[in-house]
Amino acid sequence: MSGRFKQDPPSSASSDSGGEDCIVPPMEEDESNAEMGENEGSQGPSSTRTISSTTPQTSNQNTLRSPRSRRQRTTSQSQTSRSGEPILRGRRRTIYTAGRPPWYDCQGQLVEPFVIGVCGGSASGKTTVAKKIIEELDVPWVTLLSLDSFYKVLTEKQHDDAARNEYNFDHPDAFDFELVVKTLSRLKEGKKVEVPIYNFVTHRRETKTKTMYGANVIIFEGILAFYSHDVIKLLDMKVFVDTDSDERLVRRLRRDIAERGRELDGVLKQYFKFVKPAFDYYIAPSMVHADIIVPRGGDNEVAINLIAQNVMTQLQQRGFKLREKLAHANFGIVRPSSLHLLPSTPQIRGLHTFIRNKDTPRDEFIFYSKRLIRLVIEHALALLPFTDVTVETPQGIPYEGKRIATEKICGVSILRAGETMENALCEVLKDVRIGKILIQTNLDTGEPELYYLRLPKDIKDYHIFLMDATVATGAAAIMAIRVLLDHEVPEDHISLCSLLMTEQGVHNIAYAFPKVRIVTTAVDPCVNEKFYIVPGIGNFGDRYFGTEPSDQ
Ligand SMILES: Nc1ncnc2c1ncn2[C@@H]1O[C@H](COP(=O)(O)OP(=O)(O)O)[C@@H](O)[C@H]1O
Ligand SMILES: Nc1ccn([C@@H]2O[C@H](COP(=O)(O)O)[C@@H](O)[C@H]2O)c(=O)n1
8 A cells, every 4th residue: 555645744743553453344355356446537537627616607508507407306305315325224234225226237247336536624525515416416326435434443542642632633644545445446346345434522433334335426535535546546536625724724613613522722732733734745735636626615516516517427428227228138049058947848838827817816826826936946956066975765775866065055035026936945945044135116217226135144155046036127137146246146156046037038137147047937028118028927026915016
C-alpha cells in the first residue's frame, strides 16, 4: 500500500500506530481480487473541471435536465430504495433488500459498479454532496461508503489521547487503507462485505457491522479519499468538495458540539493542532487527482446535476435492460449439453396433461405437480457423482452398491413457486438444508429484483439444488445463480431443477453458466410479450397456493 505523500507534516505526530488493524468479520480467505481497479479513469471525465452554480447555462440546458426528472417515480418510492439502506439486515444471515436490480449482463457476467470518490476537508459537505448525487441519480441501487468506517481501533493510550483531543484522527495512519482497498474491491466484484460502523462520540466501533453488497453505483467519501494510490485506482470519477475554510470551521464546531458530544475548546484545540495542518498537507494537495471540483459543496446544484448526468450516461452505456435482452437473445437450435431433460414418456406427458389443463381443480393440480416434482428431484440426484460401496445383506452376502459422493447438499428455492419443490427434496434427502431467495419482477422496468435472501453460512461448501417450478426467460434463475456465485458457490456445484422451461430460458442460462446442470421435465417453445411461457402452465404459484393471479 503506497501513500501519496512521503514526508509527514511537523504537527502530525501523535498516533503511535499501535492500534489493532480492524477486521471485517466474514471476509473470506479468497481475496485474490485485491489487484482490481485497472480501469482508472476509464469511465470518468479526463480533465479536472471546477463547477460553480454561476456557470452560464445556454444551449446545453437540456443536457442539464435532472436525471431524476426523466423518471416519473414518486419521491417516497425512490427514497426507500435509494438513499436509505439498500440492504436491511434481518436476523443473522437473513438479508432483505430494497429490490436489487440485475448487476450482471446477459452472459451472467458482473457489470462493474461505477465508483465515485468524494474528497474534501472535514465538514466541507462531502456527505451532503454524496447524498444529493444519490438523490439526483434516482437509480435503485446506490451504496454510500465512508472512509470514517475504516478508522483503526485505538489502544487504551490512544483512546485517552482522543478524549483529551490529543489524538490525530486526520493523519493517514489513523485509517486502515488496506481494508478500504479490500472492501472497495469486493464491492466492485459484487461480493458481500461487512463494514464497521463508527461512533464519533466514543471513538469506537459499534459491535454491529453494516452489510453491503455491490451496487450499480458506489460513492466513497472521506477526508483522505484520494490519499492512497490503490484507492484512487478503484475510482471511476473523482470529485473534490472545495469549501471555504472559515465555513468548514463553523460547520464543524456546530456539528461536533451538536452531534459528536464535543465542547467548544476541545473542537478548536483539535482543529488547530491536527485538522487544519492535515488539510493543508494532505487533503488540499490531493485536489490534483480530482476530475471535478465542486465549490461550496451541497449548495452547488449545477455541479451535482452535471455529476449525476455523467454517471447516468455511463450507466446507460453499460445497459441494464436484461429481461428484454434475454427474451430476444438468438441462439441456435442445438440444445446445450448441460440440459438434462427427462424423457417424454407417456407417464410424464400424462402428468403434464393434468397440470397444463386450465380446468384441473387445485387439489389435483397439487397432487400431479408433486409427482412431477418428485421425478425431477430424483433425476437431478441421479446426476450427482456416486461412489462404490459394499454392504452385507441379511443373508450375509456382500452387495456391491453405490452411495452418493456429495454429502453436503442444500436446496435453495426461488420464492414463491420454488417453495413447492422443497418437500420433495426433504423426502429424498434427510437433513437437507433449505435456503430461500425472493426475486420479483419490477412492474415498471420489467426487470427481476432481489428482495430477500436466506442461505446457510457455509453455502460455498454445498452442492446446490436450485428450485423454481417454471423458468421463462431465465432472468430470475440467472439472478439466483449469480447470487450463489457471489457467495462463492462453484458453478459446477449448482443443479437448477424445474418442471417446465422454455427454449429461450434453457439457452440463456446455459450460455451464461455452462457448468450449471439444468434438469427439467419439459421445454416449451417460447415466451409471449408478457414473458409468460407458451403454451405453459399459467402462474404455477397462484394455481398451487390458490391465490389470485398476480399481474406478473
Ligand atoms: N451547504 C450547507 N450549508 C450549511 N450547513 C451545511 C451545508 N452542507 C453541510 N452542512 C452541515 O455541515 C456539517 C458537515 O456536513 P457534511 O456533509 O457531513 O460534511 P463532511 O461529510 O464533509 O464532513 C453537517 O452538520 C451539515 O449539516
Ligand atoms: N473519533 C474521531 C474520528 C474522527 N474525527 C474527526 O472527523 C473528521 C472526519 O469526518 P468528516 O465527517 O468531518 O469528514 C476528521 O477531521 C477527524 O478530525 C474525530 O473528531 N473523532
